[in-house]
Amino acid sequence: MPQRSDAQANRERILDIAEDVFGHGGKSASTEEVARLAGVGIATVFRNFPTKAALLEAVLVRHFNRLQAEAEARLGEQDPGAAFFGFFRHLVAGAATKIALVEALLEAGGFGDSEAAEASHALRRAVGGLLQRAQQAGAVRNDVELPEVYALLVGTSRAAAQAPLDDEVRSRMLAIVFAGLAATGRTKAADFS
């Protein structure tokens, strides 16, 4: 059915363009601009996504789903520590796009009990899986739990996206966090709590 696959291709193309536009500071861009850049009629966009919020939500859901799939693929890697730390680094490096998309969706009035919120929770669970495996392998200390690890992921993502940090400072910032997560010996989290 060529018609159906054309429709699917159009949908993906609209999502690609929307991710690019809204994920790079263009939160006030219009659905019309996305249609123009995607080379499709505005009616095609509206048929797929009746509102800007619906379009943004679809972009975010796809973004979170991809990250979740990447996290789950890393569950199969041989070195659980490298898998966990590598994925942490990957998330923070791409944080600016994700944060821009979330802010655009919030501004368009979305993100309540939405599909995007559910996709975001699924990503969090996948990170939890990587953390658990890294802890079982002794690469991450056993006395840390997902809430604080996720808070660090959110915080370092924010910090990286806000300034924005250059690559070297971002790398050095993560090195401190990773040393804290891996730390063994006399330095215990309890010493500072």
Added chain:
Amino acid sequence: MPQRSDAQANRERILDIAEDVFGHGGKSASTEEVARLAGVGIATVFRNFPTKAALLEAVLVRHFNRLQAEAEARLGEQDPGAAFFGFFRHLVAGAATKIALVEALLEAGGFGDSEAAEASHALRRAVGGLLQRAQQAGAVRNDVELPEVYALLVGTSRAAAQAPLDDEVRSRMLAIVFAGLAATGRTKAADFS
């Protein structure tokens, strides 16, 4: 000169109320509301602060100046490690107010080459002083520098304010960062960069 000290007291009172209102989620509050809550006439507010941006800037400058004074006072503490980590924890615990004030000022069109930006830089330099002293005392590893430490301060502040995190998770998040900053022995930042 009683008149002059009355004027000064009014100004401080307006700043107290504005910090309370704008620092706790009321970024869309009006200058009129601040005047009413402070129990002064709107003319008194406008005489001191001609615009909402000017009022918010004055609140932030005072907020940053106080934090800077606290940081500088801690330079005299006996234990340089406790002084540095204690101030880091103090900043993150109060982050929600500071972030709300910054966002309100941004929304009111302020914070370019402003006095608040200068006060924020002065605070950063004071944190740099605490860091240097903690490093000289061996409480913080010597291979970390202010840009990444400040990025962690900004990031953990954001994370604490965003959710917002409960006290225990915030404490555990900071314990990981502090362990990373203090880490000695076989775990080196370079292992993860």
